[in-house]
Amino acid sequence: GQSLEQPSEVTAVEGAIVQINCTYQTSGFYGLSWYQQHDGGAPTFLSYNALDGLEETGRFSSFLSRSDSYGYLLLQELQMKDSASYFCAVREGGANNLFFGTGTRLTVIP
């Protein structure tokens, strides 16, 4: 089986930096993905880490530590439009699907 833990809610100020953590337990592990979902919208793919380290894509970065079964999504220069739910998801060894966490609702305030 597998389990993912994320904070349920995070609030941050516009222009600031916020980090959303994700810890996982799986019987096998291939990599960690991050998705963004605005209220009423569809999830959209943000990033994927298969190896340890930091992946940067514009204002968003994602980090993975396989030895710690831990990853995080870093959002810089926060904008009001970043208010959304953020899901981490693991791809398990031998599986062709993703298992999603319960998501972190990010609220950006002025």
Add this chain to the structure above:
Amino acid sequence: DSGVTQTPKHLITATGQRVTLRCSPRSGDLSVYWYQQSLDQGLQFLIQYYNGEERAKGNILERFSAQQFPDLHSELNLSSLELGDSALYFCASSVGGGRSYEQYFGPGTRLTVT
């Protein structure tokens, strides 16, 4: 726009009924995934197809079934509907199972069972 289409957008039906949700993947994608998202819940993986064949099953109820057709579109059939089946149902696609980490989601079908 992800390129994944789902119909219908909204569906209201009564308990005990049967409905069919339809999904067309992005052009070139061979894998289709179905998810259920209840209010304030995460995405529950239901089932995956790759090029017409079932590849993975999640917590899909026996009352639910799916298939992927030769033109790669997929249908999710929900029968003997219960109030608890009310949810948002998403379809997603990826190039193949090896790229399952990068899925493209359709706009979803909101199912309301009354």
